[in-house]
Each structure stands twice: as C-alpha cells, then as structure tokens.
Amino acid sequence: MVSVLKTNEKAVQVPAGGAMLAGNLSLPREARGLVLFAHGSGSSRHSPRNRYVAGRLNEAELATLLVDLLTTEEERIDQITAELRFDIRLLADRLVQVTDWLHMSDEMSALRVGYFGASTGAAAALMAAAERPDRAAAVVSRGGRPDLAAPALPRVRAPTLLVVGGADTQVIALNRSAFAALRCEKELAIVPAATHLFEEPGALEEVADLAIQWFLRQLPA
Structure with a gap:
C-alpha cells in the first residue's frame, strides 16, 4: 500500500452527547470541503486503509476528520461482544453529533461536509445523511453495508457513490439492493477482482x- 505523509494532522476531542470522541483532523490551507470518515467492523481512526484514502483526499485539498465513533471503553466492550459495531443507530447518532460540531466550528463551518463510510460505517453515514440533508453533501461507501440502513435509504438526498470489490460477491448483491432503494443522485462502482478489504495491488488506489x-x-468550494 502506498503511504501518504500527513504533516498537518492534529488530534481533536469531539463531544457527542455524554461521550468524548477522539479524532484526527487534517485541514489543508485552501480546503475545498471536508470529508468525515465513519469506520466500521471494529476498525478505528488508525485504520491504514482509511488513513491512506484520507491522505489522498488531503492532497486534493479536501480536509478530513477520522473520528472514533466509540469511546475507548466502548471499544474495549465491543472487542469482547462485537455488538456495538453493529449498533447502526448509535453510530449514526454519533456521526450526526460530529457533523453538528463541525457546523458550529468557526474554523470549519463554511466547509461542505461529505461522508466516507466503510463496512458498517457506510450504513451509519447513510443514516446520518438522511437526518442531516442540509449538511451532508455527499457520501462514498467503501465495501459498505448500506443494507443495514435500509429504512433510511429512500430519504437520503446526498449524492451517493457505492464502491465494491468485484470479488466481494455477497456485498455486491447487498449494494445492488441498496442502490435500487436510493432516490438521490447515485453511482455503483465495482473495482475488478478486488476483495472486501481492497488489498490487491492498485485496488485501494482506485x-x-x-x-x-x-x-x-x-x-464545490
């Protein structure tokens, strides 16, 4: 995997209800928008795949915020039970609260916000986009489970791109079904021969x- 050096990254703490969520914010000087990452399936803001994508977005003058939607204690519990990673309602609520925090920030309130969701995080991103149509301007799902947000899909207004690996046949079927339910501008992109984690040469770059x-x-800026 190609590495991207992030020289302008800073740690932030984001209030979300009664929780404080840890995040890494990268804000290019001439940012054209901000992409909020929603991790899933036990991942975190330290995910090398999402950090790679975030670094590429920074090179394109897009700000990024990689934030853990679970607290340290919740992650400890989830490692044992594996339940919270599938609590899409909780993850979406946290994502909405982070979006509202960005909107209230003097530094970032003028930037339009997009969501980049992976695995179960994609479902949370779509649910949050349905609940904040005035603030969520775009969604990208990487190997996502949009089917887990099925009731919210017809209410999503943000243009949505679903990206799936060509060898990830079960997830392709789930994404096709979700794609049909979306009523917004939408595209479904299949990366040939890629598996669920896009570990093949060139797959994550695509x-x-x-x-x-x-x-x-x-x-747009």
Missing part, C-alpha cells in the same frame, strides 16, 4: 481515485 473525483464534484 478507491481513492473514485472518492476524490466524487467529492470534488459534489463539494
């Missing part, structure tokens, strides 16, 4: 290219 093109189109 995901990043697709995300950059989508966000630059949907998040």
Whole structure:
C-alpha cells in the first residue's frame, strides 16, 4: 500500500452527547470541503486503509476528520461482544453529533461536509445523511453495508457513490439492493477482482481515485 505523509494532522476531542470522541483532523490551507470518515467492523481512526484514502483526499485539498465513533471503553466492550459495531443507530447518532460540531466550528463551518463510510460505517453515514440533508453533501461507501440502513435509504438526498470489490460477491448483491432503494443522485462502482478489504495491488488506489473525483464534484468550494 502506498503511504501518504500527513504533516498537518492534529488530534481533536469531539463531544457527542455524554461521550468524548477522539479524532484526527487534517485541514489543508485552501480546503475545498471536508470529508468525515465513519469506520466500521471494529476498525478505528488508525485504520491504514482509511488513513491512506484520507491522505489522498488531503492532497486534493479536501480536509478530513477520522473520528472514533466509540469511546475507548466502548471499544474495549465491543472487542469482547462485537455488538456495538453493529449498533447502526448509535453510530449514526454519533456521526450526526460530529457533523453538528463541525457546523458550529468557526474554523470549519463554511466547509461542505461529505461522508466516507466503510463496512458498517457506510450504513451509519447513510443514516446520518438522511437526518442531516442540509449538511451532508455527499457520501462514498467503501465495501459498505448500506443494507443495514435500509429504512433510511429512500430519504437520503446526498449524492451517493457505492464502491465494491468485484470479488466481494455477497456485498455486491447487498449494494445492488441498496442502490435500487436510493432516490438521490447515485453511482455503483465495482473495482475488478478486488476483495472486501481492497488489498490487491492498485485496488485501494482506485478507491481513492473514485472518492476524490466524487467529492470534488459534489463539494464545490
């Protein structure tokens, strides 16, 4: 995997209800928008795949916020029970609260916000987009489970790109079903021969290219 050096990254603490969520914010000087990452399936803001995509977005003058939607204690519990990672309602609520925090920030309130969701985080991103149609301007799902947000899909207004690996046959079927339920501007992109984690040579680079093109189109300065 190609590494991207992030020289302007800073740690932030985001209030979300009664929780404080840890995040890493990268804010290019001439940012054209901001992409909020929603991790899933036990991942975190330290995910090398999402950090790679975030670094590529930064190179394209898009700010990024990688935030853990679970607290340290909740992550400890989830490692044992594996339940909270599938609590899409909780993850979506946290994502909405982070979005509202960005909107209230003097530094970032002028930036249009997009969501980049992976696995179960994609469902949370779509649910949050349905609840904040005035603030969520675009969604990209990487190997996501949009089917877990099925009741919210017809209410999503943000242009949505679903990216799936060509060898991830079960997830392709789930994404096709979710794609049919979306009523917004939408695209389904299949990366040939890629598996669920896009570990094949060039696969994650293609995901990043697709995300950059989508966000630059949907998040005009």
